[in-house]
Amino acid sequence: MKTILKTMTPAVQIEKADYKVREESLRIRLLALQKDLAASDRAILILMNGVEGSGKGETTRKLLEWLDARGVETNAFWTAQGEESEHPPLWRFWQKIPARGRVGIFFGSWYTQPIIDRAFKNISKEEFERQLGEIRNLEEMLIAEGVILIKFWMYLSLDAQKDIAKARKAKAATRWRISSLARKFARKRKRFQKVDLEVLSQTHTTITPWTIIDAASERSRELAAGETLVEKLRQALHPTGEIQLQTRPRFKVAARNYIADLDQTKKINDEEYKEELARLTARVATLSDRMSTSKKSLALVFEGPDAAGKGGAIRRVIAGMDPRHYRVIGIAAPTDEEKVRPYLWRFWRNTPRDGKIHFFDRSWYGRVLVERIEKFCTENEWQRAFGEINDFELALTEAGVTIRKFYLATTQDEQLARFKDREITPYKQYKLTEEDWRNRDKWHAYEAAACDMFANTSTAHAPWILVEANNKNHARIKVMRNVVEALEEALA
Amino acid sequence: MKTILKTMTPAVQIEKADYKVREESLRIRLLALQKDLAASDRAILILMNGVEGSGKGETTRKLLEWLDARGVETNAFWTAQGEESEHPPLWRFWQKIPARGRVGIFFGSWYTQPIIDRAFKNISKEEFERQLGEIRNLEEMLIAEGVILIKFWMYLSLDAQKDIAKARKAKAATRWRISSLARKFARKRKRFQKVDLEVLSQTHTTITPWTIIDAASERSRELAAGETLVEKLRQALHPTGEIQLQTRPRFKVAARNYIADLDQTKKINDEEYKEELARLTARVATLSDRMSTSKKSLALVFEGPDAAGKGGAIRRVIAGMDPRHYRVIGIAAPTDEEKVRPYLWRFWRNTPRDGKIHFFDRSWYGRVLVERIEKFCTENEWQRAFGEINDFELALTEAGVTIRKFYLATTQDEQLARFKDREITPYKQYKLTEEDWRNRDKWHAYEAAACDMFANTSTAHAPWILVEANNKNHARIKVMRNVVEALEEALA
Numbered sequence: 009m010k011t012i013l014k015t016m017t018p019a020v021q022i023e024k025a026d027y028k029v030r031e032e033s034l035r036i037r038l039l040a041l042q043k044d045l046a047a048s049d050r051a052i053l054i055l056m057n058g059v060e061g062s063g064k065g066e067t068t069r070k071l072l073e074w075l076d077a078r079g080v081e082t083n084a085f086w087t088a089q090g091e092e093s094e095h096p097p098l099w100r101f102w103q104k105i106p107a108r109g110r111v112g113i114f115f116g117s118w119y120t121q122p123i124i125d126r127a128f129k130n131i132s133k134e135e136f137e138r139q140l141g142e143i144r145n146l147e148e149m150l151i152a153e154g155v156i157l158i159k160f161w162m163y164l165s166l167d168a169q170k171d172i173a174k175a176r177k178a179k180a181a182t183r184w185r186i187s188s189l190a191r192k193f194a195r196k197r198k199r200f201q202k203v204d205l206e207v208l209s210q211t212h213t214t215i216t217p218w219t220i221i222d223a224a225s226e227r228s229r230e231l232a233a234g235e236t237l238v239e240k241l242r243q244a245l246h247p248t249g250e251i252q253l254q255t256r257p258r259f260k261v262a263a264r265n266y267i268a269d270l271d272q273t274k275k276i277n278d279e280e281y282k283e284e285l286a287r288l289t290a291r292v293a294t295l296s297d298r299m300s301t302s303k304k305s306l307a308l309v310f311e312g313p314d315a316a317g318k319g320g321a322i323r324r325v326i327a328g329m330d331p332r333h334y335r336v337i338g339i340a341a342p343t344d345e346e347k348v349r350p351y352l353w354r355f356w357r358n359t360p361r362d363g364k365i366h367f368f369d370r371s372w373y374g375r376v377l378v379e380r381i382e383k384f385c386t387e388n389e390w391q392r393a394f395g396e397i398n399d400f401e402l403a404l405t406e407a408g409v410t411i412r413k414f415y416l417a418t419t420q421d422e423q424l425a426r427f428k429d430r431e432i433t434p435y436k437q438y439k440l441t442e443e444d445w446r447n448r449d450k451w452h453a454y455e456a457a458a459c460d461m462f463a464n465t466s467t468a469h470a471p472w473i474l475v476e477a478n479n480k481n482h483a484r485i486k487v488m489r490n491v492v493e494a495l496e497e498a499l500a
Numbered sequence: 501m502k503t504i505l506k507t508m509t510p511a512v513q514i515e516k517a518d519y520k521v522r523e524e525s526l527r528i529r530l531l532a533l534q535k536d537l538a539a540s541d542r543a544i545l546i547l548m549n550g551v552e553g554s555g556k557g558e559t560t561r562k563l564l565e566w567l568d569a570r571g572v573e574t575n576a577f578w579t580a581q582g583e584e585s586e587h588p589p590l591w592r593f594w595q596k597i598p599a600r601g602r603v604g605i606f607f608g609s610w611y612t613q614p615i616i617d618r619a620f621k622n623i624s625k626e627e628f629e630r631q632l633g634e635i636r637n638l639e640e641m642l643i644a645e646g647v648i649l650i651k652f653w654m655y656l657s658l659d660a661q662k663d664i665a666k667a668r669k670a671k672a673a674t675r676w677r678i679s680s681l682a683r684k685f686a687r688k689r690k691r692f693q694k695v696d697l698e699v700l701s702q703t704h705t706t707i708t709p710w711t712i713i714d715a716a717s718e719r720s721r722e723l724a725a726g727e728t729l730v731e732k733l734r735q736a737l738h739p740t741g742e743i744q745l746q747t748r749p750r751f752k753v754a755a756r757n758y759i760a761d762l763d764q765t766k767k768i769n770d771e772e773y774k775e776e777l778a779r780l781t782a783r784v785a786t787l788s789d790r791m792s793t794s795k796k797s798l799a800l801v802f803e804g805p806d807a808a809g810k811g812g813a814i815r816r817v818i819a820g821m822d823p824r825h826y827r828v829i830g831i832a833a834p835t836d837e838e839k840v841r842p843y844l845w846r847f848w849r850n851t852p853r854d855g856k857i858h859f860f861d862r863s864w865y866g867r868v869l870v871e872r873i874e875k876f877c878t879e880n881e882w883q884r885a886f887g888e889i890n891d892f893e894l895a896l897t898e899a900g901v902t903i904r905k906f907y908l909a910t911t912q913d914e915q916l917a918r919f920k921d922r923e924i925t926p927y928k929q930y931k932l933t934e935e936d937w938r939n940r941d942k943w944h945a946y947e948a949a950a951c952d953m954f955a956n957t958s959t960a961h962a963p964w965i966l967v968e969a970n971n972k973n974h975a976r977i978k979v980m981r982n983v984v985e986a987l988e989e990a991l992a
Contacts, residue, residue, distance in 0.1 A: 036927040043930045068823040073815060076930075078830025078861050082823040090582020115824050323565065331560040331574040332607055338570025344836045369570050435528040438535045438568075 012208045015218070016163060017232045019225035027227045034234045035074045041241040042075055042111070048245055050154050051106040051349075054237070055117040058162030059200065060193060061172040062223040067162065068113055070230045071237065081106060085116040094303075094362035096407035097121060098146065102356035108154070108348040118143050119207055127196055127203045140210050145399045147216040152392060153350035156244045157216060160233060161208060162223040169197055257391030262459035267417045272478040281481040285324065288488040293328035295495035296365055300333045304498045305360035305409050308491065309371045312416035313454060314444040315426040316477045321416065321487045322367050333363065339370040351375060351385075351393070352400055359404060372397055373413075376461050381453050394464040401470040410498040411470035414487055415458060416477040420451055504700045507710070508655055509724045511717035519719045526726045527566045533733040534567055534603070540737055543598040543647050543841075546729070547609040550654030551692065552685060553664040554715040555722075559654065560605055562722045563729065573598060577608040586795075586854035588899035589613060590638065594848035600646070600840040610635050611699055619688055619695045632702050637891045639708040644884060645842035648736045649708060652725060653700060654715040661689055749883035754951035759909045764970040773973040777816065780980040785820035787987035788857055792825045796990045797852035797901045800983065801863045804908035805946060806936040807918040808969045813908065813979045814859050825855065831862040843867060843877075843885070844892055851896060864889055865905075868953050873945050886956040893962040902990040903962035906979055907950060908969040912943055 022030075045052065054071070056064045072080055083104045092100045098118060106112030122139045125131040131139075151157055164172070173194060193200065212218045221232045276284070299306065308325075310318040326334055337358050346354040352372060360366040375397070380390040401411055418426070427448075430440040447454065466472040473490050477483040514522075537544065546563070548556045564572055575596045584592045590610060598604030614631045617623040623631075643649055656664070665686060685692065704710045713724045768776070791798065800817075802810040818826055829850050838846040844864060852858040867889070872882040893903055910918070919940075922932040939946070958964040965982050969975040 039927050039930060065822050065824070069819075069821070072823050072828075073819060076811070077814065077818065077828035077859075078811075081827065084824035090584075092582075113823070319568070319570075322569065326569065327561075327565060329561070330557050331564050331605070332557070332576035335573065336564075336569035367569075435531050438531060 010205060012205060012212055012218070013163070013220065015212070016220040016222055017236075018228075019222035020228045021225065022227040022231065024227075027231070030231055031074075031234075034231065034238065037238050038074050038234065038241075039076060041238060041245065042079055044245045045111070045241065046079060046109040049108050050156055050244055051108050052111045052156045052158065052237075052241070053106055053150065054111065054113045055119070055157070055159045056113060056115050056162075057117060057119055057160060058223060059164050059169060059197075059204070061169060061176065062162035062164045063226060063229055064115065064160075064162055066226065067160075067230055067233045068115060071113070071233065074234060075111060079109070080111040080113060082113040082115060085114060085120065087121075091361055095359060096403045096409075098142070098403055099356060099359065099407075102353060105150075105155070105349050105353055107345070118146070119211075123200070123203050123207055126206075127200045137210070140207065142399065142403065144211055144213065144216070145395070147211075148213075149352075149392075149396050149399070150350060151215055152388075155350065156240055158237065158240050159211075159216065159218045160236070161204075161218050161220045162229065163220050164223050166197055166201055168224050257388065258395040258464075259391045259460075260463055262456070262463035264459070265455065266459050266462050266474060267415075267455050270417055270474060270476045272417075272419055272422075272476050274476045274482045275479045276481040276485055278481065281485060284485050285488065288485070288492055289324075289328035291492050292325060292488065292495070293330075295492065295499065296329045296333050298499055299365065299495060300330070300363040302499060303362050303408055305362055306365040306491075306494060306498060307360055307368065307404060307409050307411045308365065308494075309368045309373065309411070309413040310416065311370060311373050311377065311413070311458070312475075312477065313418065313423060313451070314447060315423050315430065315439070316416035316418045317480055317483055318369055318414075318416055319439075320480065321414070321475075321484050322369060324484045325488060325491055326367070329365070334365040334367065335360075336367045336369060339368060339374060351389075352396060355400070360409060362408070371413075372400065373461060373465075376464075377454065377457050380457055381450055394461075397465055398467060398470075401465075401467065405469040408498075410494050412490055412494045413466075413470060413472045414475055414490070415462070415472055416475045416483055416487075417458075418477045420448075422478045423448065502697060504697060504704055504710070505655070505712065507704070508712040508714055509728075510720075511714035512720045513717065514719040514723065516719075519723070522723055523566075523726075526723065526730065529730050530566050530726065530733075531568060533730060533737065534571055536737045537603070537733065538571060538601040541600050541646055542736055543600050544603045544650065544729075544733065545598055545642065545647050546603065546605045546650045546652065547611070548605060548607050548652050548654075549609060549611055550652070550715060551656050551661060551689075551696070553661060553668070554654035554656045555718060556607065556652075556654055558718065559652075559722055559725045560607060563605070563725065566726060567603065571601070572603040572605060574605040574607060577606060577612065579613075583853055587851060588895045588901075590634070590895055591848060591851065591899075594845060597642075597647070597841050597845055599837070610638070611703075615692070615695050615699055618698075619692045629702070632699065634891070634895065636703060636705065636708070637887070639703075640705075641844075641884075641888050641891070642842060643707055644880075647842065648732055650729065650732050651703075651708065651710045652728070653696075653710050653712045654721065655712050656715050658689055658693055660716050749880065750887040750956075751883045751952075752955055754948070754955035756951070757947065758951050758954050758966060759907075759947050762909055762966060762968045764909075764911055764914075764968050766968045766974045767971045768973040768977055770973065773977060776977050777980065780977070780984055781816075781820035783984050784817060784980065784987070785822075787984065787991065788821045788825050790991055791857065791987060792822070792855040794991060795854050795900055797854055798857040798983075798986060798990060799852055799860065799896060799901050799903045800857065800986075801860045801865065801903070801905040802908065803862060803865050803869065803905070803950070804967075804969065805910065805915060805943070806939060807915050807922065807931070808908035808910045809972055809975050810861055810906075810908055811931075812972065813906070813967075813976050814861060816976045817980060817983055818859070821857070826857040826859065827852075828859045828861060831860060831864075831866060843881075844888060847892070852901060854900070863905075864892065865953060865957075868956075869946065869949050872949055873942055886953075889957055890959060890962075893957075893959065897961040900990075902986050904982055904986045905958075905962060905964045906967055906982070907954070907964055908967045908975055908979075909950075910969045912940075914970045915940065 056068055058064050068082060072082070081104070085100065088097065088100060101114065101118055104112060104114070122136060126136045147157055208218055208220065219236050221229055223229045310322060312318055322336060326336065342354055355372045358366065375385060375393040376390050379385045405411060427440060427444065430436040462472050475483050475486050548560055550556050560574060564574065573596070577592065580589065580592060593606065593610055596604060596606070614628060618628045639649055700710055700712065711728045713721055715721045802814060804810055814828055818828065834846055847864045850858065867877060867885040868882050871877045896903060919932060919936065922928040954964050967975050967978050
């Protein structure tokens with residue numbers, strides 16, 4: 009495992025005068041590159057990791073001194089608190105992903121909690137490795153989305169750590185720095201070292217390498233950090249013919265047309281509908297109230313062609329619910345703050361916290377439906393989206409979010425009939441636009457894309473439920489029954 | 501005080517069939533108006549208030565059923581929690597101000613906490629009235645910024661409240677609704693009634709009237725809420741010649757040119773500078789560390805013409821600070837999410853939470869400087885901004901944020917010399933743009949606007965500090981000294 013340390017930038021003695029010269033040159037190059045970055049479609053994310061006393065703070069301070077601080081945002085992450093703890097562990101990091109053109113520094117990162125949990129044996133080896141796998145996927149995705157990821161590890165040998173701790177104890181001015189937590193950690197130094205090296209080894213990939221710096225000498229540590237930043241920025245912004253590393257999408261073409269297989273003759277008559285709807289509404293009311301005070305939450309995705317009845321189905325589900333407990337999120341074009349961040353950011357902004365139920369009227373699946381068909385994204389982008397979305401949904405599920413995804417399917421004839429009805433019914437006219445007619449021309453392309461979507465993203469924890477929607481009564485009751493089941497399962 | 505109840509919409513008996521007809525008509529009108537709203541530059545904010553059991557939840561549910569739920573966001577506010585409690589009381593409401601074209605429903609509002617605090621006598625009459633005054637100013641500002649504010653109060657007489665409580669207790673299905681908190685409130689019913697009426701009377705203005713609805717009858721309550729919404733929307737979106745109410749700006753023209761009065765010959769030589777800088781840097785380091793674990797925070801505003809040294813001064817202050825404790829916020833053009841909300845929203849997004857120090861490199865004063873001069877806003881907008889900004893800063897101060905505002909002033913000649921220097925120094929070139937030269941032509945207009953700004957917004961709690969900035973050493977030391985003083989004052 010110690011082989012990973014062979015990649016480390018060693019600590020070297022640097023004279024003050026020499027340091028000054030190199031610092032000056034570094035700063036000029038950094039500012040110039042930061043200006044190029046601001047005009048580019050890339051963002052930098054720096055993860056600042058390392059043991060207590062390794063100078064993470066001092067190095068960050070230096071970087072901020074060298075850079076134009078207005079383009080940088082530093083975020084410190086400790087234990088998740090308040091709303092943070094009512095979301096998946098990755099949520100708080102997602103909220104702070106830097107926008108294009110900007111620099112984000114994460115002080116303490118997604119590595120911190122798994123390392124602590126593993127060092128204190130709060131989690132099993134399997135869970136630890138699952139979390140590292142999750143991190144690897146996240147990092148690959150960020151890089152594919154154009155984020156320049158720089159992972160610093162400030163390394164100190166056990167002896168160096170002990171020396172620093174001793175020096176700190178001796179120095180009155182810094183004695184207050186030694187918190188009881190730090191003392192608790194200090195007793196586990198060896199154990200931490202072992203876990204650290206394990207993490208470094210397992211998450212050092214060609215695409216997401218670590219930059220390990222020997223932190224024993226302050227000047228060489230700071231210059232190494234600065235030089236690395238310059239080099240990574242230069243490579244990313246002014247590539248000299250290197251081959252761009254790209255992740256290979258995990259993607260399979262659907263084997264059959266699931267939508268054509270649906271039995272669209274399924275019907276529920278009005279009397280039975282009314283009775284069953286009343287029963288289910290009451291059930292949803294009771295269960296959603298119970299959920300509101302629990303640590304569980306629910307994400308309900310609604311997809312399907314125009315006029316398939318997504319809105320109507322949602323309206324029936326919310327009818328019995330307390331408006332404080334749910335949100336209906338209509339997904340339209342992204343805002344400019346959303347456009348300058350990785351694709352999934354705008355959905356991570358809208359994941360339900362504990363107790364809440366979120367309805368997505370269209371969703372992150374836009375990537376593999378409308379964006380794929382209208383060519384709003386590249387082939388690589390929509391193909392890798394399947395894996396990214398599965399990771400996203402798994403992260404939610406692991407954190408207590410139950411997910412159900414409804415695809416409301418009508419036949420082409422039924423859609424035409426509904427469009428015509430919308431044209432003549434006053435309070436429905438607002439729903440029909442030119443675009444709806446245009447999308448209709450691409451019916452088969454959308455159907456094929458939807459089938460690929462089912463084949464690639466219907467998982468045990470986040471299944472697709474195909475709803476025969478030619479008969480509205482049937483569709484609504486089927487949705488309601490599945491929502492009730494999902495609530496029961498979540499609260500069981 | 502009971503005269504306020506004369507404005508109340510009475511409860512009337514409505515037959516079910518009649519209700520159905522009116523509901524249908526209401527829904528058609530609401531959807532049409534919501535569509536007009538989506539295309540307008542207005543937002544709706546509905547405050548849903550009233551005693552326990554008055555049907556706030558049920559009415560909100562109805563509104564959401566009638567409207568297109570995708571355009572609506574419901575937010576429930578209880579006691580401030582987590583990060584919310586590390587900001588001014590108004591902060592959490594600001595975060596949720598609806599965007600233009602959308603509907604926001606606040607379930608529990610800025611009235612809730614003052615009412616509870618006053619009913620339980622946690623705050624004095626004076627503090628209570630101060631808070632109501634703050635709310636009045638906030639509401640006036642929102643309306644001036646184009647928000648359609650609808651304040652619902654669901655009224656129940658004391659007898660009606662008791663009847664409902666009895667009925668609930670009897671009904672097994674709803675018994676769980678009676679929390680221990682509700683019981684505590686129920687014992688204070690009379691006291692709450694008194695405070696409620698006081699609040700209604702004191703915050704019912706021509707510009708921000710209450711809509712009080714007798715909540716005793718469910719059907720008439722719901723229709724009254726719906727009809728009010730239709731009427732307010734119609735008035736706002738399709739005005740029929742009524743006079744628009746506008747707040748009169750509180751604004752005075754500066755009596756003298758404070759900037760011309762500055763003694764720009766003030767100097768500090770390099771040796772003295774180095775020594776004093778080192779001393780102050782250490783002091784800032786210690787004090788900012790202490791602040792980081794306190795309930796206090798600091799907002800530092802930097803304004804002044806291009807090349808006056810704002811960035812350089814900030815760089816000196818942060819040199820000794822832990823990057824986890826501060827943020828440098830460069831204010832440029834607003835994003836589109838910012839453009840669709842009241843002007844101050846983007847600053848409320850960036851106020852420091854407990855323990856933090858935020859540097860604003862340019863700030864909310866852009867409204868009365870560049871936006872005034874370049875005519876990016878109307879005269880009414882920049883004139884009322886003075887009062888709005890004073891309210892904003894007061895709200896921060898009341899919540900433990902210490903504010904210092906630095907205006908770095910150079911002479912015109914000095915600016916020219918610095919521009920020329922920037923042209924020839926490689927790592928400074930990025931700072932100089934065409935716009936800087938254009939701004940230079942409007943030197944006197946900017947100077948006059950700055951003086952108006954000092955005259956109207958230099959308050960005891962948030963003073964302007966004019967910094968003679970021709971000599972950089974002097975300017976930086978003056979800023980540092982004031983920052984140290986501010987930190988000491990905050991932590992005293």
